[in-house]
Amino acid sequence: MGEKIHVSQATEDHHHKRQQNLSPSLSSKLAKTWITTKIYIFLLFIFLLCASLSWIFTFVLGESRFQVTSVFTRTTNKSVTTTTNIPKSIIKIPLNCTLLNNNTIQTCPSNYPTKFEPAITTSEACPDYFRWIHRDLEVWQKTGITRETLEKAKPNAHFRVVIKSGKLYVHKYKKPFQTRDVFTIWGILQLLRMYPGQIPDLELLFLCNDSLVIWKRDFKKDTGPPPPLFHYCGHPDAYDIVFPDWSFWGWPELNIKEWNKLSVALQEGNKKVKWKDRIPYAYWKGNPNVSPIRGELMRCNVSDKYDPMVRLYFQDWRSEVKNGFRGSKLEDQCTHSRYKIYIEGKTWSVSEKYILSCDSVTLLVEPEYHDFFIRSMVPMKHYWPIRPNNKCGDLKFAVEWGNNNTEKAQIIGKQGSEYMMKNLEMKYVYDYMLYVLQGYGKLMKLDVTVPENATEVCSETIACPITDGGQIRQCMDDSLVMSPSIKSACNLPKPYGDNELKSILKKQESVKRKVGKWADEYWEVQNKILQQ
Ligand SMILES: *[C@@H]1O[C@H](CO)[C@@H](O)[C@H](O)[C@H]1NC(C)=O
Numbered sequence: 001m002g003e004k005i006h007v008s009q010a011t012e013d014h015h016h017k018r019q020q021n022l023s024p025s026l027s028s029k030l031a032k033t034w035i036t037t038k039i040y041i042f043l044l045f046i047f048l049l050c051a052s053l054s055w056i057f058t059f060v061l062g063e064s065r066f067q068v069t070s071v072f073t074r075t076t077n078k079s080v081t082t083t084t085n086i087p088k089s090i091i092k093i094p095l096n097c098t099l100l101n102n103n104t105i106q107t108c109p110s111n112y113p114t115k116f117e118p119a120i121t122t123s124e125a126c127p128d129y130f131r132w133i134h135r136d137l138e139v140w141q142k143t144g145i146t147r148e149t150l151e152k153a154k155p156n157a158h159f160r161v162v163i164k165s166g167k168l169y170v171h172k173y174k175k176p177f178q179t180r181d182v183f184t185i186w187g188i189l190q191l192l193r194m195y196p197g198q199i200p201d202l203e204l205l206f207l208c209n210d211s212l213v214i215w216k217r218d219f220k221k222d223t224g225p226p227p228p229l230f231h232y233c234g235h236p237d238a239y240d241i242v243f244p245d246w247s248f249w250g251w252p253e254l255n256i257k258e259w260n261k262l263s264v265a266l267q268e269g270n271k272k273v274k275w276k277d278r279i280p281y282a283y284w285k286g287n288p289n290v291s292p293i294r295g296e297l298m299r300c301n302v303s304d305k306y307d308p309m310v311r312l313y314f315q316d317w318r319s320e321v322k323n324g325f326r327g328s329k330l331e332d333q334c335t336h337s338r339y340k341i342y343i344e345g346k347t348w349s350v351s352e353k354y355i356l357s358c359d360s361v362t363l364l365v366e367p368e369y370h371d372f373f374i375r376s377m378v379p380m381k382h383y384w385p386i387r388p389n390n391k392c393g394d395l396k397f398a399v400e401w402g403n404n405n406t407e408k409a410q411i412i413g414k415q416g417s418e419y420m421m422k423n424l425e426m427k428y429v430y431d432y433m434l435y436v437l438q439g440y441g442k443l444m445k446l447d448v449t450v451p452e453n454a455t456e457v458c459s460e461t462i463a464c465p466i467t468d469g470g471q472i473r474q475c476m477d478d479s480l481v482m483s484p485s486i487k488s489a490c491n492l493p494k495p496y497g498d499n500e501l502k503s504i505l506k507k508q509e510s511v512k513r514k515v516g517k518w519a520d521e522y523w524e525v526q527n528k529i530l531q532q
Pocket residue numbers: 077
């Protein structure tokens with residue numbers, strides 16, 4: 001556009017100059033042409049003005065205007081006519097806790113929207129970790145999921161979820177630890193409120209405890225496809241389907257807020273103390289008794305020969321619960337230290353997203369298990385890799401290196417934190433769930449049926465009966481999806497090709513090896529000094 005304006009102005013100058021040097025008759029003829037040209041230029045100017053104004057409205061003001069609309073008002077007919085982008089009306093679906101006919105049993109409202117066309121179709125691609133979805137479901141691609149295949153997962157499941165015509169039914173088999181099942185189901189219900197009509201009919205089985213159960217070694221070609229079982233984490237040697245864990249909607253027992261609120265608080269927390277003003281040590285606080293590797297970590301604390309550069313603390317949840325969690329607010333933990341250690345518990349740990357969100361450098365003890373978002377994070381870009389069999393030495397080296405190279409260390413911390421804030425927005429968490437369930441739904445080779453003893457569940461049946469003013473209801477109120485998304489889900493990127501994935505993993509391995517080699521070289525020198 002800018003260039004066009006430039007060109008038309010150049011022709012104008014050209015005409016002026018020619019006019020001055022020509023004979024009167026010719027000049028009057030030219031004058032007419034000149035007037036026509038002027039009109040054209042004027043029209044062009046008006047056109048450009050309109051174009052740029054509409055551009056500003058659509059792209060600069062567009063987003064925020066739509067959001068404001070969705071929160072405060074119903075759009076009137078007037079604004080519908082001004083732009084085609086605005087939905088005809090924005091639906092709000094607050095909890096409706098009124099009881100029917102003096103009944104004491106909460107029922108599901110019958111007026112839930114069953115379909116909603118997102119008004120804004122985004123062309124943005126989903127984060128890279130979505131590229132794993134296809135792979136996670138690949139093992140059933142050829143055969144589909146038959147009734148027989150699905151039911152084999154039942155002995156390991158805590159509950160079954162059936163989604164039929166946008167309604168959700170639950171059959172609980174076993175009670176898992178704390179409220180894991182409640183908040184997992186709550187999360188799927190919020191997804192249904194977010195994208196009405198977009199989740200296909202399906203039946204799924206969910207395992208809520210820490211350990212995986214569907215190991216690849218147990219399923220060879222002749223045993224038929226493995227049973228599909230949803231779980232909070234995955235493993236390269238297992239078929240369990242990775243799904244976001246309950247803590248995105250809150251972990252009331254540990255006073256951990258739902259992710260929307262907490263991620264903002266963590267971001268604010270980052271700003272409170274400058275990186276350089278934090279203690280120059282690697283910090284970890286947790287329960288070391290859940291896994292041997294954590295026990296080993298605790299032994300990095302002791303050396304009479306040198307400063308191990310770590311600060312490790314035992315977290316006693318029972319006494320924290322008693323004390324009302326004073327001094328363990330997650331958002332304040334970002335400011336403690338320049339470095340924070342992530343180390344797995346029994347399997348994956350919920351703490352991973354909280355640690356990576358801090359702009360302290362994450363010293364990531366190479367995990368065996370993965371949650372859904374970690375698989376596209378890059379060593380030395382988003383975190384510093386620590387070898388599990390050389391933890392203490394690697395930790396001391398990483399911290400010393402960071403204290404010697406504060407600029408570079410801060411960049412790693414910042415990039416890790418930015419990755420989390422950008423790629424783990426709650427909208428993406430829902431988008432991820434949407435694509436997993438859509439992909440899974442396509443595999444259903446069975447009649448989706450509501451089991452005899454299953455009950456219809458909605459946000460109302462879960463939240464309304466909880467009136468004690470406690471943390472559980474608070475987490476639900478905070479994470480309730482109020483309106484269907486006016487923005488469509490991000491665009492699912494292409495799955496990784498075999499060779500592409502191999503080369504990515506190879507590159508990551510080589511980075512990790514390089515860092516390991518630095519540490520080894522450093523310790524060769526250190527050990528010589530120590531021996532003297
Ligand atoms: C808005 O449009 C609907 C039909 O599209 C019409 O019935 C209604 O009267 C209009 N309301 C106003 C305030 O113009």
